[in-house]
Amino acid sequence: METINFSDLDIAPLASTLGRTLETIYRPATGRVIPSETQVTSILPEEGVGAEALPGLWQEIVERSTRLAEPTMLGHMDTAPHPVAALTDCVVSALNNNLLFRELSPFASQIEEGLIEAFAQRLGLPVSSTGTFCSGGSIANLTALFVACGGFENIESRDRVRLHVSECHHASVMKAAAVLGIPKAHILVMPGDDTGRCQPSALDEQLSRHAGLHNIVAVVAGSTIHGAIDPLAEIGAICRRHDAWFHVDAIYGGALCFSGQHRHHLAGVDVADSVVIGPQKWMYVPRVCAVVLFRAGAEHDARFGVSLPYSVTGAAHRGQWGLQGSRRADALTLWTLFQVIGTRALGLQIDSAMALTEAFHGRLVDRMMTEPAHRPELNLQCFSLNGVTAEDEITARHRRMTTDAPGWFSLSRWRDRLYFRAVLLPPETTLTQLDELLSALCDS
């Protein structure tokens, strides 16, 4: 191959092949959902094999990748995206518009602004709120905590920061604290209840003890292990009283704002100073797509952004905000999916997943060999097998499930004990499938 000219490629036949490839991804398969690893023979070849090889390369990728589209692949907060979003992502990739500069993303900039405003409104934040899309929940939490610390405006007095976090905080909160240079001694983990939900009285006491310092409180709506939701309203009121920054990590639980039946779990999020939500989870778009929102809006311009010269259209460049520079137009994929499915259908799906989790919990109670570890708050459920307590035995069963079962739960550690864990995220998972998976696990 002597050139890499874009016009050399005949796109139409490849698009048909792409369609067939996607059909194999979304078609239910038999056999294991997590393929074993085998050797990779070519990494950076000097001579390319040409576009004729693409169908084979895609097939290889599909066969050697984990089948997240499977309704029985329930191990993590991870599912395949809605196929509308996967297809649209191809348009987004080809256009490659860049949220850094408005000239490089006129429509994506407008859509991002529209979605940020609409999400803020859905969560009850004031119309003056601002925010940005960013590449995943960890970057979103880092951005929020950076701004909470003073952001670009004040980088001098970070030693006065005291970070109060839920017991069931996400790992990215601790990563962010390390990046920001907050020493471990200045991070206070609030004691939680049985699923790690923080106890407001403990926070109140902690904040009193640290009065006069720069207090930041980071709680979670939808924890990784149990889907626990901290008592947002009570915590918010305490933060207001102590003049502490109130951050809500709603990367997982934020989608509840679309549920008719369960949005009350988010009550209190409207007083947060910063909120992060993760469309890549329960809004069924491909990763990585997260959003950070700030209630203070323009008041935080200097904290949250590095100003850029205005665009040729006179509007602000989106690259002014946050920690990233060039950004992919993930907002376009999310927007397109919402145009196609609407918010009501998403809400119904969330309600249906919650009902399925209740039913699954019932099965875990009814079965002789299984025991749920908690009442489900969201669509996550941890459980154990009666009589299977040795870690060796638990991991051995889990390994057999990985290699032999047509589905997958994960193993999660909570307060030094290992549990099986199900996240009921794929839209087409049935109670029958859950029963079969449980039987396979019990009999293994």
Place this chain on the structure above:
Amino acid sequence: METINFSDLDIAPLASTLGRTLETIYRPATGRVIPSETQVTSILPEEGVGAEALPGLWQEIVERSTRLAEPTMLGHMDTAPHPVAALTDCVVSALNNNLLFRELSPFASQIEEGLIEAFAQRLGLPVSSTGTFCSGGSIANLTALFVACGGFENIESRDRVRLHVSECHHASVMKAAAVLGIPKAHILVMPGDDTGRCQPSALDEQLSRHAGLHNIVAVVAGSTIHGAIDPLAEIGAICRRHDAWFHVDAIYGGALCFSGQHRHHLAGVDVADSVVIGPQKWMYVPRVCAVVLFRAGAEHDARFGVSLPYSVTGAAHRGQWGLQGSRRADALTLWTLFQVIGTRALGLQIDSAMALTEAFHGRLVDRMMTEPAHRPELNLQCFSLNGVTAEDEITARHRRMTTDAPGWFSLSRWRDRLYFRAVLLPPETTLTQLDELLSALCDS
């Protein structure tokens, strides 16, 4: 719409439409490359319009987005990706494999490891080097500088850090410093030559003055304005002598490692402690895709990673490394493109872009009305119009180019003066097109 079941969608006809949509993206268009913004009427509709509306939605997105595939869209370090990469991105999005856990990305984890090893080798770094893909150059620079500061292992003594940066550093280096809590007084900008290239003697003197402190030197290979490359070999030797961390921001210039004729520009990168490269730029994959590499490998495990329990296969989870958690399998897209085109064809494209930039520089010299601002080092060229010195007049001409010309240069400020700037990144740009664009600009 009552459900969002994935199986409701008939993928094949949509894939054909997708193919036609991509053809319109990659087909040369007439008219402006940057559309004007018009009102958006729907953001979060309650009722979706159904998948039948997808072709129309995609068409709207294409028509309202900037045409980066145009060979005359030369304003920034931004082009459309190779269509092979755009198509493959759809497979990557649908699979949605997650680099956080190995069980969620067995093949992508292997490919990422293979590419990191291969890039390190190409750059002359030792085989023990390690690294990770991350979501864009800003996160890559932040990750590198975080590790340079001590990473997760030492977050206590960041006040001893002195950060020495090139005059032509990327904005993300200063953003990263703010996030890390390095005060402005501890950031020393090295005086540069005419295009900002740092002068080794000045660095030597600076490091002597700060002996005994935690010195980090961040230089650039391919600056944003001129494509300037700092004298890496000399700087590397000085860093070694002073025991300073040597970071090379090669987000743009890193691709030179594939060029037969121009890889010598990177001489000295092999002694760097950390290097970042950006496949999303000159390797023609969609944004955001960057790679951070560390020479010390396992020695930096505790700086660079938060350990995770080993996977069911016994291998390390890729999510152990870096600042992100869930990550998209961008490595698969890059790998697929390399299998199709090979490294030699990419190198030829880079050489051809360098030759075109030389020829363009010649035209700027030959024309009466244009004057190049510098000799081209990479495929970037800044220039001015003789007799057009008032900023108002420069921006007015630029605005006319934006609305009327079938192509686009950007405006960039360097040492308080505005220049027109061309980045010759699209593979099919011709000297004739450049001539026509120059004529349009001169006559406007």
